[in-house]
Amino acid sequence: MTITEPTGPIGTAPFTTAPLSDERLTALVAALRPVLGDDQILLAKTDRYNRARVPAPFPVHRWSERVPDVVVMPTSTEQVAAVVRIANELRIPVVPRDGGTGLTDGAVPHRRGIVVDVKKMNQIHELDLVNRTVTVGTGISMLKLNERLAEHGLFYPDDPASYPCSLVGGRIGTSGWSLIGSRYGHTRDLVLSFDHVLPTGDVLHVGDGIGQKISKSSSGYQLKHLFMGHQGTLGIATRATLKLFPKPEAELSPFWAFDNYEDAHACTGALARAGVATFAGAVLFDEHKVAYLRRDDEAYIPQPTDVRALVCAVMYGYEDEVRAGGRRLFRIAKEHGARYLGDEISEGDWAARHDRYATPLHGRTKDGQVIPMSWHCEDAAVNFSNVPAVSRAWHEILADLRRKTDVFDDWGMFAYTSSNTGVDYLTEIDVGIWEQRLDDVAWAAWVKAKRDIAAVALAHGGSMSACHGSCREGEVDLVPQELGRGFDVMLDVKRSLDPNNIMNPGKYLLDRAYGRDTTDENR
Amino acid sequence: MRTDDQPSGPGAAAPYRFAEQHTPPPAQRVSEVAQTTFEHVYEVDPRLMEEHVLQQVFPNWDTLRIMRSRHDHLAWMHRHFAEKVVTGSEILAEIDRETATPPPL
Numbered sequence: 001m002t003i004t005e006p007t008g009p010i011g012t013a014p015f016t017t018a019p020l021s022d023e024r025l026t027a028l029v030a031a032l033r034p035v036l037g038d039d040q041i042l043l044a045k046t047d048r049y050n051r052a053r054v055p056a057p058f059p060v061h062r063w064s065e066r067v068p069d070v071v072v073m074p075t076s077t078e079q080v081a082a083v084v085r086i087a088n089e090l091r092i093p094v095v096p097r098d099g100g101t102g103l104t105d106g107a108v109p110h111r112r113g114i115v116v117d118v119k120k121m122n123q124i125h126e127l128d129l130v131n132r133t134v135t136v137g138t139g140i141s142m143l144k145l146n147e148r149l150a151e152h153g154l155f156y157p158d159d160p161a162s163y164p165c166s167l168v169g170g171r172i173g174t175s176g177w178s179l180i181g182s183r184y185g186h187t188r189d190l191v192l193s194f195d196h197v198l199p200t201g202d203v204l205h206v207g208d209g210i211g212q213k214i215s216k217s218s219s220g221y222q223l224k225h226l227f228m229g230h231q232g233t234l235g236i237a238t239r240a241t242l243k244l245f246p247k248p249e250a251e252l253s254p255f256w257a258f259d260n261y262e263d264a265h266a267c268t269g270a271l272a273r274a275g276v277a278t279f280a281g282a283v284l285f286d287e288h289k290v291a292y293l294r295r296d297d298e299a300y301i302p303q304p305t306d307v308r309a310l311v312c313a314v315m316y317g318y319e320d321e322v323r324a325g326g327r328r329l330f331r332i333a334k335e336h337g338a339r340y341l342g343d344e345i346s347e348g349d350w351a352a353r354h355d356r357y358a359t360p361l362h363g364r365t366k367d368g369q370v371i372p373m374s375w376h377c378e379d380a381a382v383n384f385s386n387v388p389a390v391s392r393a394w395h396e397i398l399a400d401l402r403r404k405t406d407v408f409d410d411w412g413m414f415a416y417t418s419s420n421t422g423v424d425y426l427t428e429i430d431v432g433i434w435e436q437r438l439d440d441v442a443w444a445a446w447v448k449a450k451r452d453i454a455a456v457a458l459a460h461g462g463s464m465s466a467c468h469g470s471c472r473e474g475e476v477d478l479v480p481q482e483l484g485r486g487f488d489v490m491l492d493v494k495r496s497l498d499p500n501n502i503m504n505p506g507k508y509l510l511d512r513a514y515g516r517d518t519t520d521e522n523r
Numbered sequence: 524m525r526t527d528d529q530p531s532g533p534g535a536a537a538p539y540r541f542a543e544q545h546t547p548p549p550a551q552r553v554s555e556v557a558q559t560t561f562e563h564v565y566e567v568d569p570r571l572m573e574e575h576v577l578q579q580v581f582p583n584w585d586t587l588r589i590m591r592s593r594h595d596h597l598a599w600m601h602r603h604f605a606e607k608v609v610t611g612s613e614i615l616a617e618i619d620r621e622t623a624t625p626p627p628l
Binding site: 253 | 556
């Protein structure tokens, strides 16, 4: 195997996690000064540490390994392009941070370098009421955007569980999944086009064809999907044009209880297959999830013990069509033995789904004592018929971990519809992790469990992620297996667009494009 | 935000009495691991918070503030996503009426 090490300005960025030397840092800051204002170049420890952290748990004693050397806060595409050009010339890693809410470490600077925080690019550049589009800086959050759009009766329906804090740019970088995507589509369907800074600093406008506001083109390669979901390894989106809908007149979100998982699963499938136009999604809660909620969620603590599985469906649209669709879904639920849980839980729990990052959490030791825990969630895309088998296998993996240590707690599973036909589900298992006790041994066990969880999804004909991406330790090992020859194409694309491996290096095993296999480094 | 169960008039300016604020309603057990004090307020059984995380003492006003803030937040989310909420109980009642009243022959 050829190992390419950098020698001055020729070659790739260093395959190192060491901080920049004082000399290189000084050179970098000097190069940035003509491009950015002083308040856009952040060097303080607090500024850098605040942008090292993402929600996915990681051993506390290793947090300092992932702190960037410099943070920059550009305000325009031109400034982002200039920063990336400098990084490319100096062979210094550059990592976009678009909210930092992802669960697969996309925004983590594995090789330090420059973190580009996009949140100052949060302007609404154009609102086109005639063609129903809005053009925004990628640093805007969907919540803030929708507050402005509501003044015009409009709505941008990209709705992750991190809705209040995630940014449009992050949604592009992960090709995000939306809670109400079965009605409105997911990020890939909602983003019409965007300006994108390539790893060399060149700027590309990418969409269907070259159009800014075109939803369907057959001209040329379909590059839009290539530049979505790359976890920042192919560049930085800076300005995006989005598709808009009328703000829904009405919402209906019934929750139903079942005394067994099988009936709940069957009901979920029937609801999704019903073809109701206002159907925006259904969620299946398994027995472990219900047990967890009955333990710690004020809405479910009082529920009787024969509530063992739950299903929720949600509809958005005009009131008359929501009522008509609602009647149909209620009839289907009734046929499957569902018991309506009541308005308070139905409305309260659904509203809470938009903001799961704000929930304070704790778990239990095996003897029942409360412990502080961080939330993590492993996801996969699984066909409806395979959801039960995947659920069983995932819980066995978690049970094995739990037998060994109190560091992990099984918080149960959800399965969310991904489409309006019910073909596949975002299947997720929530895991409580006692982060302060996450030592090297527990971390290694967790990485193995993640790999096993991903392997189960693949063994059942699924994809190892519907939502988060799959570039974190553990599951990333199986990306070549999932994509097959497609992974080689990924390597070719990466090498072609990022000749010096400066754009978010260390992710998705893409170092292999430069003759280096770093899979097991730092484990 | 003022709510109905907050004192108004002269009582609103009543002095803060520590003992009053630190005496919640008697806890009622609701499950093997949880208890309730005020309506909608649930707490972990204190016996399960003795080793790694100790239970904190909150004055009543703060307990109620946290609970009400949560309700405000959820109500805000509904308004943010749609103009109105159709309740499931209304739809269920319509379905039940359909079942109870078969269409005329």
